[in-house]
Amino acid sequence: MLSLRDLLNRMLQIIPTLIMIMAAVFIIVRLLPGDPASAILGDRGSAEDVARINTQLGLDQPIPVQFLYFVDRVLHGDLGTSITLGVPVAQLILERLPVTLLLTAMAALLAVVAAIPLAFLAAIRRGRGVDLTIGAFFQVGLSMPVFYTGIVFLTIFGAGLRWFPIGGYGDGLGEHLYHLFLPALTLAFSLSAVLMRNLRASIIDVLNADYVDFARSKGLAPRLVLLRHVLRNALVSTVTLFGLSVGTLVGGAVITETVFAVPGVGRLMIESIYGRDYPVVQGLAMTLAVVVSLVFLLVDIVQAMLDPRVSR
Amino acid sequence: MTAVPTSGAAADPRRRRPAIGLIAGLVILGLSLLTAFLPGLVAPHDPLSFDYKAILHGPSLVHPFGTDNFGRDMLSRVIWAYRIDMQIAVFTTLFPILFGTMVGALVGFYDGIAAQIFGRIVDAVITFPFIVLVIAIVAVLGPGLGNMYIAVGMVGWVFYARLIAAEMRVQMRLDYAAAGRVLGYGDVRIIVRHLLPNAIGPVLVYWMTDMALSILLGSALGYLGLGARPPAAEWGVLIADGKNFMTTAWWMTIFPGVAIVLTGLGFSLLGDAVAELLRPRR
Numbered sequence: 001m002l003s004l005r006d007l008l009n010r011m012l013q014i015i016p017t018l019i020m021i022m023a024a025v026f027i028i029v030r031l032l033p034g035d036p037a038s039a040i041l042g043d044r045g046s047a048e049d050v051a052r053i054n055t056q057l058g059l060d061q062p063i064p065v066q067f068l069y070f071v072d073r074v075l076h077g078d079l080g081t082s083i084t085l086g087v088p089v090a091q092l093i094l095e096r097l098p099v100t101l102l103l104t105a106m107a108a109l110l111a112v113v114a115a116i117p118l119a120f121l122a123a124i125r126r127g128r129g130v131d132l133t134i135g136a137f138f139q140v141g142l143s144m145p146v147f148y149t150g151i152v153f154l155t156i157f158g159a160g161l162r163w164f165p166i167g168g169y170g171d172g173l174g175e176h177l178y179h180l181f182l183p184a185l186t187l188a189f190s191l192s193a194v195l196m197r198n199l200r201a202s203i204i205d206v207l208n209a210d211y212v213d214f215a216r217s218k219g220l221a222p223r224l225v226l227l228r229h230v231l232r233n234a235l236v237s238t239v240t241l242f243g244l245s246v247g248t249l250v251g252g253a254v255i256t257e258t259v260f261a262v263p264g265v266g267r268l269m270i271e272s273i274y275g276r277d278y279p280v281v282q283g284l285a286m287t288l289a290v291v292v293s294l295v296f297l298l299v300d301i302v303q304a305m306l307d308p309r310v311s312r
Numbered sequence: 313m314t315a316v317p318t319s320g321a322a323a324d325p326r327r328r329r330p331a332i333g334l335i336a337g338l339v340i341l342g343l344s345l346l347t348a349f350l351p352g353l354v355a356p357h358d359p360l361s362f363d364y365k366a367i368l369h370g371p372s373l374v375h376p377f378g379t380d381n382f383g384r385d386m387l388s389r390v391i392w393a394y395r396i397d398m399q400i401a402v403f404t405t406l407f408p409i410l411f412g413t414m415v416g417a418l419v420g421f422y423d424g425i426a427a428q429i430f431g432r433i434v435d436a437v438i439t440f441p442f443i444v445l446v447i448a449i450v451a452v453l454g455p456g457l458g459n460m461y462i463a464v465g466m467v468g469w470v471f472y473a474r475l476i477a478a479e480m481r482v483q484m485r486l487d488y489a490a491a492g493r494v495l496g497y498g499d500v501r502i503i504v505r506h507l508l509p510n511a512i513g514p515v516l517v518y519w520m521t522d523m524a525l526s527i528l529l530g531s532a533l534g535y536l537g538l539g540a541r542p543p544a545a546e547w548g549v550l551i552a553d554g555k556n557f558m559t560t561a562w563w564m565t566i567f568p569g570v571a572i573v574l575t576g577l578g579f580s581l582l583g584d585a586v587a588e589l590l591r592p593r594r
Binding site for chain 1: 432433435436438439440441442443444445447448449450451452524528531532535536537538548551555558559562565566569572573574575576577580
């Protein structure tokens with residue numbers, strides 16, 4: 001079992017990662033053509049305005065000092081102000097982030113719910129028709145771009161059959177879940193393909209392990225062997241893969257939200273890019289990276305709980 | 313990584329699949345490359361010429377994939393898009409594989425402080441949702457394919473470097489690497505002539521997957537208006553063009569998507585087959 005010390009250790013490891021994230025975002029902003037002051041003011045700014053903004057943002061200081069200012073502001077929750085909306089970026093993100101989190105959580109849940117039973121079925125009947133059909137179906141899933149899957153689902157289940165709304169978010173939790181179902185299904189499609197393939201391979205490996213033979217030979221019910229021994233051990237590598245896929249899932253959410261007009265941070269990001277609203281793009285990139293690194297931390301903990309060998 | 317033979321694997325009928333997968337993958341990619349190099353020979357019509365008498369016509373003998381809202385032949389547009397999308401697959405991955413392999417080989421071989429710094433870079437890069445990072449960089453540099461290559465190049469090499477560094481560490485523990493040192497060979501000779509050829513397998517497999525992923529990424533950026541620019545025929549751009557006509561002219565969206573799926577399938581079949589071929593030797 002994971003000790004408190006290991007847990008604290010792992011949590012401390014996140015600090016250099018967070019510093020690297022802030023450094024990366026800081027550098028990307030330095031790549032901006034022209035200086036940030038001109039980007040904020042557009043063509044309207046006079047030379048004095050540019051100088052005033054430069055002093056305000058600390059841009060007349062040396063780069064390392066600027067970085068410290070930047071870190072200080074970020075740690076105080078100040079991500080700047082949106083150029084197009086005139087609202088603090090942090091406030092904007094806090095309003096939109098729950099939508100994206102709900103969407104990715106739903107997608108992750110749908111992907112896991114689909115992947116586990118199908119992987120079992122494919123592994124137990126490996127090489128037979130069921131396995132090959134599931135394999136082929138998911139092979140296509142892996143090669144399908146998320147925006148394409150989205151458009152196809154939208155046309156069939158939204159516009160055609162009218163089972164689901166064709167966009168938006170609705171009011172109240174029930175409405176939210178209903179509106180997000182199709183986008184979540186879209187996101188889940190390729191993730192479940194990745195998880196299914198990996199889990200199927202692990203289950204086949206575990207099924208051949210000696211301890212499973214032993215569990216069988218001591219007369220344990222097949223269902224118990226599968227649940228207690230096979231699933232638990234096969235899940236270890238899939239949990240790792242699941243954690244690593246969270247970044248892809250969040251990236252996919254950016255595109256899915258655009259296809260389904262879901263008012264989350266992904267759509268905000270694309271809108272901000274079109275509007276050249278750099279503070280928002282910068283704030284979002286950083287927030288999403290922090291969210292993903294927190295999920296990585298969570299995955300490490302779950303992994304250590306599943307496999308005691310991981311927590312050394 | 314320990315080479316524990318899985319006893320049941322031999323009984324797995326899927327073991328016969330590499331041959332079929334390899335052939336299928338090679339055929340799909342061979343035809344894709346041929347189409348990419350010689351689109352003019354394969355395409356029945358000019359992909360850019362308007363025909364206002366044939367607007368939004370469904371699939372027929374003259375236009376097997378139908379026509380778009382300007383009467384352009386969709387089959388020809390999908391075929392010409394092979395040129396751009398196959399270019400995306402190769403160009404997006406070229407710098408990452410070369411630079412990543414070089415850095416990974418050095419980090420894996422020398423270890424020490426460089427490996428520590430590299431470890432932190434890897435942590436930070438895998439924490440950024442890849443597409444968010446690429447979109448953010450493209451947003452700063454401006455839309456277009458060239459900037460997409462730069463954006464992917466800035467981060468993509470990390471994944472190759474991580475793979476090759478891990479594999480180098482495994483290879484260095486084997487006897488032949490020690491033999492090279494005993495014989496007094498220099499570091500460069502041991503890395504390039506001995507270790508790299510044995511460590512490159514997983515990288516080649518990942519490269520196949522990465523090319524498929526690059527097409528997905530390139531078409532996603534094209535769809536969002538941040539990659540290839542219209543009127544260039546690129547699958548993502550074609551799908552974006554067609555999405556507003558999805559209920560009336562499904563062929564505008566469906567066929568470019570089929571091309572993406574088919575090409576992706578080719579890369580993953582080939583990748584799986586290469587992985588399977590490399591496995592028994594390890």
